[in-house]
Amino acid sequence: MIDLYYWTTPNGHKVSIFLEETGLDYTIHPVNIGKGEQFDPAFLKIAPNNRIPAIVDQHPVDGGAPIPLFESGAILLYLADKTGKLIPQDLRGRNAALQWLFWQMGGLGPMAGQNHHFSQYAPEKLPYAIERYVKETARLYAVMDKRLGEAAYLAGDEYSIADIAAYPWVVPYERQGQDLANFPNLKRWFDAIAARPAVQRAYAKAEAINPPKPMDEAEKKILFGQDADTVRKH
Template sequence: MIDLHYWTTPNGHKITLFLEETGLQYRIHPVNIGKGEQFEPAFLRISPNNRIPAIVDHAPTDGGTPVALFESGAILLYLAEKTGQLLPADLRGRQEAMQWLFWQVGGLGPMAGQNHHFSQYAPEKLPYAIERYVKETARLYAVMDRRLADRPFLAGDAYSIADIASYPWVVPHERQGQQLSDFPNLKRWFDHIAARPATARAYALAEQINPPQPMGDEEKKILFGQDAGTVRRP
């Protein structure tokens, strides 16, 4: 059994997408990051960076004590290795998937995240910051579009954790100032993943846990007002 500590963010969606695709047994423990639940001591023991998602695997393959993990990329890799699914077994296929997984973790996620912050949530709309991150998001979309010109998925012929990692960050493309019609190969990839039954189940689950609603001022303060003191406080 996998305990998934989760909230309805792109990084959270990565893990529900994987779990729904593979059929692993799991139970969700919602961590409402708008209410500050990510700072609870019990959660910090699993995720010292006070970020979701995090998991506890109560049946690791070595038969030992439960394994706790934080960071979405590390979790995807762990679960793929545990199940033998959604990660190519051959050397070259595995490396293709791994490099695109890390591309998302190091590029698409952080850049799209800054795009969201400055265009949607920042109290002061800074034209330079908005333009900077909208353009960088477009560049990253173009990288994916070029990559997908001659293959159905980021790592090649098979759907993998590389696709699962990137898809949730493309879902809010309109909020990022992007039109998928400008990236036809990416659009084809996106539409294919959106139509997968596991994708529909994962996003339906998210709507049950946290129905869409505007973010309040207190939530913004909790999410965007963190500093070193946030980590050091008891």
């Protein structure tokens, strides 16, 4: 049994997609980050960075005590190793998957996240910041498009945790100022993943938990007003 501490963000979707793809038994524990539930002391014991997703594996393969984990990339790698699924088992394939997983964690996610913030949520529209992150998002899309012109998936011939990590960050491409028609290989990949039943199940659960709605000012204050004192007081 996997306890999944989750909210309906791209990083949250990564883990729910993996769990749906592999059929692992799991329970979702919603953590409404717009209401500040990420600061609950019980959650912070699992995820000291006060971010979702996090998991607790109640039955780790070593037979020992439950294992808590935070950080979506670490969770995907842990679950892939636990199941032996969605990561190539050969040396070269495994490392191809890992490099694209880390590429997403260090590049696509942070840059697209800043794109979202400055283009959608910032109280003041700063043209330089918006242009900076829209262009960088386009550059990263082009990197994916080039790679996907060489292989079916980011790690090669096999669908893997690298694809699962990247896909949710491409879903809001219109909000990122991107047109998938400009990236035909990426569009082929995107459409193929969107059609996977496990992906559709994961997104259906997300919509049931948190139906799409505009973020209100109270939520923005909680999400975008954090600093060092936020950590210290919790």
